[in-house]
Amino acid sequence: MLKRLVTIAVLILLAGYAASFLASQDGKTVIQWLGYRVEVQTSLLVTVMAAIIFLVVMMDRLLSFLAGLPGRLSGRIRNRRQEEGQQALALGLVAAAVGDQHEAAKNARRARRLTGGNTLTGLLDAQVATLRGDTEAASRFFGQLTDNRATAWLGHAGTMRLRAEAGDDEAALEAGRAAFATRRNEPGLARALFALEARHGNWREAITALEEAKRHRQSGANSKEAMRETDIALAVLHYQLARSLMERGETTGKDEGIILSSLENALKHHPGLTPAALEAADIHMQRGKKRKAVSLLEKAFLDTPHPDLAARLMDCWGGEDAASLARLMRLSDRGGNRLEAISACATIALKLMLWGEARRLAELVSTAERDAVLWSVLAEVGRNAPEDAAADDWPDPRYCLEEAARAPRSAAWTCRQCGATTAEWGPHCPSCEAFAALDWRMAKNTLPVAPADDTATPLPNQPD
Template sequence: MIRLASWIVGSLIITALAAWLISLDGTLTLEAAGYRMQPQLGVAIFLFLLVAIVVIIVWGVVRRVISAPRSMARRNRERRREQGVEALSDAIIALQAGDPARARLLAREAQARLPSNPAARLLEARADLAVGDMAAAREHYRALIADERTALAALAGLYEQARTQTRPEAALTFARKALALAPQAGWAATAVFEDFVRRGQWAEAVAMVNVEAVSNREQRARKRRRQAVIETARARETETSAPLPALDHALTALKLLPDFVPAALIAARIHVNRGETRKAMSLLRRIWRATGHPDVALLYAHAQPGASAVDRLKRMGELVEMPPPHRAAALVLARAAIDAYDWSKARDALAPFTGKDATQGIASLMAEIEEGQSGDQGKAREWLARAVRAPRDPAWTADGLTSDEWEPISPITGRLDAFEWKVPVVASSRPASAEPALPMVQEPLAVLPLAQAGNPQ
């Protein structure tokens, strides 16, 4: 209704203007080629407007005819681009759906319709890799390296291809190139870092960790732990050959993680070997109060070289009160008492933990006590039989493998900081790679993992 009213009003206004123009007084004289025309002024203006409209219409038609080929070409390009984008989208969907053959065909179609779009070629390379056509994938990736927009993605593809073909050196080469091109590339940094760790190049590894950017508390804590683990690995590696630098590395690790048992043990051993017994014992007392780790207590007992078993038991009594507050304390105290032939004290130390939940360590020590104190072979065999069925004690464990000592990386996967102090899931074990500087515990002793230090069971 409003539109109809507007149209009527507009028509009336136009009609009124036309009538007004025609009714204007005066004439206009036009002379051309011997002809003279004298139309009224209003008629002349009306004819001029009419001619202008006709010229505009004619020019519009001519311009459309002239530009028709160009418009058709543009529409064809737009249609090809739309078809290329659709093919590219379908190729991505097919690749994610697990149909690499169809994805490769669609990627080739997309590349034919979008020759200047590197994403189509990159997708075709991915599809080639998924199909197993390694040669074609390699050629596509190498061509894409020349384009700075796709260089990083191409290096990532070549890295994955090299890993698929079990070519670790080639994969590492591509990772290093990507890291030089884009230091923020996480996959490349991880690959290079893991190679440093695997080769034991701790200085390079810690340098990479030091420059890591952190944005929250969790990332900061993870960075500090990795730094501490690497510093401890450096200390462990040079503990015998270069004790002073090793001590610096161990103390640096303890600054980062104040209750890190492996670093504390290394630092304490170096102090003992240098004759700094008080420093070693002070450090071990602090770590024992924080973690309750049995290796700490055992090293504390042996902090004085040449001490007798009775002296070691007396020193252990300075660290562990009676009754022992947790199973780990009971085990180390009982071990020291057995070595000193103090059978009663050993039995009293283990008494609170000899119930149904007695572990292998408890049962084995009870067998020694029965045999050594009373010579009762029957009871000793009963405890040994019980030890076979008893739950295991915590030990240094990584990827199902147990070790007598902490190691910085897993010997199975090469993962950094893989060893944890916990109850092993399986029975596989690995002996210590080298003899410790001071006597260490031989039986796995019960204590909570380091993450729960300060609250031993």
């Protein structure tokens, strides 16, 4: 504004200076035309001509302004409608996100009336139809989105969700793959497709989808815990791929290479995946690579001190049982799962009938921290006390069994999602069907069922 005022002031000064200059000049201009003679001062003539030119220019500007006025008015009205339409669209999408069906439908109608309809209003209509439970209308709207290249992936993704909710997994997979083919860098879509592929045992396709989700993870989704869960899921996928090849029966040399590669990929993502470590160790032992087998078993035991890993390690080490058990205990001291490791070692000692070592290991844990396995170990040690031993020097079996009934449950495969426990590992939780959610750890706030009498209770997870 100030710049324009300065410019006008300068122009006025220049015009005044020019008029003053012309008025001070002598001279006349004579015009003869059709017998008429007009004599006028040159300064006046120049001033009049300048005024006429100014008036002509102003008149032209005025006429141009008046001619363009209807267009500008209609443009402002159109822009205002678009702004109001976009506002209604945004409110409708927010309402759909929070599940407010009435508000979403009202804003969808308003947005369509103001904007004339576009891809975003089509998306909002699809969301409203989904909230209403009108799957036919929602499918139609999502289908319309697939006609536009820019929104095709949204249409396919919406169709995938609708079909999955309806239980039509084949159609959901088809739509999900179509969406993934056009939008591989969308982590939410990739994770949804991974879940579908894993549910149907399409391990290769699930690995591809989850790796893309990991590569294009959203900001804030790269926390240590989230990355760990993704790596565990990838490990389980690679292990399941290896299992699917092993279950064919006869395998070729190429298949064996793929199996071992898949197992090693699984352990690369999660060294403590017990079944993968056991399978890979067996293959290496069959090929005469004992050092390789021992190395991966040790890494697995440090991460997940499962009794099966402990037993397999002792088999691979060979030698005297007591020496192997001592070696296993030294390895346990390097890990961070002290209670689970001691429980595994005590179970091994009990199986080897090393009563004194089993007792020593169980008593390394305070009475308040002992789980049902350790109390059961002490009960079995007490039953096998030497006949000539003093009763006070050995654990009382009845007392230990009573404590085992009250003690926290021993380590088991525990679901991170629902907390359910199971004795056998699997890719899905048997309770909530969560994929790759089973960890070998102590279950929280769970107690074993008390035994009916004082007979020996079987030791959980004790090797056969």
